[in-house]
Amino acid sequence: MSLISTEKILSGNKRAIARLITYVENNHPHAQSFLDSLYPHTGQAHLVGITGSPVTGKSSLVNKLAKAYRDQDKSVAIIAVDPTSPFSGGAILGDRIRMRELAGDPGIFIRSMASRGSLGGLSKAVDDAIKVLDAAGFEVILIETVGAGQSEVEIVKTAHTVIVVEVPGLGDDVQAIKAGILEIADIFVVNKADRPGAEKTVSTLRTMLELGHASTHHVLHHGQLMTVEETPSHPDEENKKMWEIPVLKTMALKEEGIDPVVTTIDRHLDYLKNSGELMDRNRTRLIDELETALQLELMDRLLGQLPPNHLSETITKLVDRNLSPYAAVQAILKSREVGSRE
């Protein structure tokens, strides 16, 4: 009767995997205990994030990358995230259209997820879905973000290797030196490289990389817990070989340039392992997850303890400008005594 069991997930039962992902998406009360028992089995997969503006060809690239990994006999899971409508809460998840070549392959699992209003293009549900697929034994997990703009950099906290996909003819040199999405790449792919301007895009990206900030690339997130408990630093930080961010050209639809991307992704994983950065990234990711989980749980508890109409009354005061949001927070905390600030 029961569709999900830890054993089923670990043995790769697709129906069980699919249902558990639904549970984590819905915040189903049973999801957590499964995730707890799967957790020791996670941490094996190579998590590869693919991000970039809409229409850069992310889905097509993911499709071809998955195919290339299958040629190497590696099992591949794909999580494709598309945006949730802020108005209706609904979503159209259309990434499978570009992945029909992968149909019928038992070594592939594709799941479309809606962003459900989370900032940064990824959600907690995606993190949990990754854990399910990781525990189920998929060797590579490709995570395709929503068509990202300039600030959707959250993928860097989730993936081991981040690929930023660009296409020729999107903006000038100044776009390339702005902060944000361009800073998070471990690998740049200029897709649709048969279009005019491809060389210009490649050289602009290379120039940007030479300008410097990328050569000292590090995960940007430093949460509060991070400062309390520092990541152990490497004794010979100087000798640590830096990852030089490559700029690769592809024509995903024509299946050209794909193998070099796969080779580079593998090389990046080797680099992460050898330099110790893999551990650093995992650590940073887990710190972030812990903080997020703590925030959600505390919020839940706190809001659950408030008298029924306390929140709506507070909101009315905010709207009337009788109370500032910060003062409201302090008032709520004081009333519940969950540790107001001195």
Add this chain to the structure above:
Amino acid sequence: MTQFEQKIRVLIAKPGLDGHDRGAKVVARALRDAGMEVIYTGIRQTPEMIIESSLQEDVDVVGLSILSGAHMALLPIITQQLRENDMEDVLVLAGGIIPDEDVAALQEAGVKGIFTPGASTQEIIDFIQTSMAQKEAL
């Protein structure tokens, strides 16, 4: 937990060989606007592809758009394969050119809702929401 939220997930697919997907897209969009998550897989889907997608996406509803006249050949295969894969609780709907005389047989085969030209998107939305509410009440 306070944040438990269930979203209706719908797979929209076109089985068979006709390439006219305007209707499927109109329905997909309407369902999105009704707050559902719609996995749109596009044209020329085989029954196997539809089953595989439905399983991996763990959908509540499969909506099949078919205008080619092959509905009697394809739709019963899809419902049967859903049953074989332990997905008999998935609501199967069909839309397109389906003559009245075929409706009873398709319903018998497990296609619960059949929407032919003239049906409004609101009818489809209502049908799905009512069916899901009944399922939840079980």
